[in-house]
Amino acid sequence: MEVAMRFPAALTLLFASGVSLADPQGFEAEARALIPPFAQALQDTLGQALAEGGSRSAVRACQSQAPAIAGKHGRKPWTVGRTALKVRNPANRPDAWERRVLERFSAAAAAGQPVAGLSHAEVVDGEYRYMQAIPTGEPCLACHGENIDRALLDILDERYPQDRARGFALGELRGAFTLRRPLEETTP
Numbered sequence: 752m753e754v755a756m757r758f759p760a761a762l763t764l765l766f767a768s769g770v771s772l773a774d775p776q777g778f779e780a781e782a783r784a785l786i787p788p789f790a791q792a793l794q795d796t797l798g799q800a801l802a803e804g805g806s807r808s809a810v811r812a813c814q815s816q817a818p819a820i821a822g823k824h825g826r827k828p829w830t831v832g833r834t835a836l837k838v839r840n841p842a843n844r845p846d847a848w849e850r851r852v853l854e855r856f857s858a859a860a861a862a863g864q865p866v867a868g869l870s871h872a873e874v875v876d877g878e879y880r881y882m883q884a885i886p887t888g889e890p891c892l893a894c895h896g897e898n899i900d901r902a903l904l905d906i907l908d909e910r911y912p913q914d915r916a917r918g919f920a921l922g923e924l925r926g927a928f929t930l931r932r933p934l935e936e937t938t939p
């Protein structure tokens with residue numbers, strides 16, 4: 752009798768505190784919380800460079816600072832980054848798991864689901880991994896759209912000879928934030 756009473760009470764507590772049974776450690780909430788400051792730092796750097804020196808200097812700023820910004824926002828034990836099916840920087844190429852998730856996002860978007868709402872979490876080989884789709888916004892078109900300025904194309908060609916991150920339309924899936932952490936804290 753007592754056991755039967757206690758069990759549902761424990762379940763109610765779990766749900767009331769927002770802890771999902773599939774994610775007992777709250778990793779998804781942690782991952783989601785890491786994304787806005789990372790996205791904001793990228794946007795601030797971009798906005799500042801655009802204001803100070805136009806799009807050519809913004810490309811330089813993205814190239815020199817984006818990897819460092821990602822490094823700074825990966826709070827231990829998390830690693831954060833960005834990836835895409837069509838990348839500008841070859842270092843951002845997806846691994847096999849990321850590629851599958853991006854393809855799933857792409858199919859969901861083609862079926863009419865809003866890109867901004869697409870995310871996926873999974874435990875893969877002892878790691879918790881989380882991805883959140885990034886839509887192509889209006890300010891992104893200058894550097895990732897269909898009609899990139901000639902002078903800007905020249906600088907992109909020079910700095911990213913394998914650039915595939917062009918020709919995107921407004922609202923289209925541009926890529927995704929990708930986060931990972933080991934399931935257990937590794938003891939040093």
Ligand code: HEC
Pocket residue numbers: 797806809810811813814815817818833834835837838839840841843885886887888890891892893894895916925926927
């Ligand atoms: C001034 C030009 C510029 C603008 C504007 C711009 N980007 Fe980029 N973007 C870049 C460059 C340069 C890189 C490569 C950065 C690096 O080396 O990691 C990049 C990389 C990326 C990546 C990482 C994957 C890849 O292709 O290497 C994503 C995702 C991305 N941009 C999305 C966006 C989104 C979304 C916007 C609009 C909010 C945007 N970008 C606006 C220049 C730009």
